[in-house]
Every structure is written in C-alpha cells, then in structure tokens.
Amino acid sequence: GDSVTQMEGPVTLSEEAFLTINCTYTATGYPSLFWYVQYPGEGLQLLLKATKADDKGSNKGFEATYRKETTSFHLEKGSVQVSDSAVYFCALTRLANNDMRFGAGTRLTVKP
C-alpha cells in the first residue's frame, strides 16, 4: 500500500545551519506530496506541497522538490532558526479518497 518513510530524529542543529530531512514514498499513480509542521503545543499546519513531478514547494524558507525518479520529497532549509524547532511530517495523499499517509515525524531542535 501507499506509504511514507522519513528520516528518523531527533535532529539537533545550531542556528543558521543547513537542514535536510529525507522523505521517500511508495505509491501507485501520482500522489500529491506534503510537509506538515507541528510546533510545540499547536496543531498540524501545512508547510508546503507539490502536486506533480518536478514541482517545488516552498514556504518560510523551506523547500522540497517532488522527485518521481527517486520517489523522494526531501525537506531543506538553508539557514534554520530557533523558531523552526518543531516536528515535521512528510505525507502523501491517496488519490482515491484524498486521505493522507504520514511519515513517523522528525523532531527538529534548533539551538541558539
């Protein structure tokens, strides 16, 4: 079945470091891909998305490119801030129902 595998955490970085969180997927057809973020004490929020191959989603300095050839959607940010500390979830939609399949989540802690 459709599934998402993402890099295990936790990840601890210093402020202004480069961030990569790996995400790969298994799916039939052409799913849409997402990164959601959950800040401490808050609900899930959509961070960025890409709906077809080679699309690049971007928001708040984060980017991810939908790579069909490697079935990947890695999240990157050039310079992280303390305020980026959160749990990040990679996800895909199943086109039949539009329900989402999530990765296990990666906890990021950015230290000043």
Added chain:
Amino acid sequence: GAGVSQSPSNKVTEKGKDVELRCDPISGHTALYWYRQSLGQGLEFLIYFQGNSAPDKSGLPSDRFSAERTGGSVSTLTIQRTQQEDSAVYLCASSSSSGSTYNEQFFGPGTRLTVL
C-alpha cells in the same frame, strides 16, 4: 472563519469505559477525516467521510471503533471498552471536497485521550 474544532481537548478515562470524541469541521467542507497520533508512531489514518457516508473505514483498528457524521457536518468518533493502547491524540481534518484533485486538509487541535 472558524477552523476545525474538536472536543474535549483532553479526556482521561478508565479502561473498559466508552468515550465519544467530537469534531466540528470548517463550514462547507464536505470531506472529513479522523487520524490518530500515537507517541513514537506518527499519524495513522482511521476513517474518511464524504458528506454523511464513510466510503473508507479501512483504518479503524478494531470493531470497538466507530464513527458517524450527521447533517454533513459534525462527526463523532466512538471508542467502546477502551484499552490502554487506545491512548493517543485523535486528530480531525476537513477539506472542501475529495476526488481526483487535491484539496488542502485543515486539522483541528486534537483530543488527547488517556486510558488508565
């Protein structure tokens, strides 16, 4: 406008009791989803509603779990004879429609269920 709301925000119950969790989606959203977020296990899809019907119940973990949606709006997730492994955060999401194109899902704050 208001986002997705869920109640209660926290629920502590004793093993064997029944619980009801409520989700109030964004007005006008026809699609509604329930997910479960267990510690260390990420998010797990439970059930999906399109209007009042549930075409996909495949994620419900056992027959102790059921859900309904009335009037195309509010949904209730019921867990009967709760077990300790049911302890988790239960998330609800809604979107404007479902089908071949993606419509963003908006998540509620969740209900944290603790079964003692």
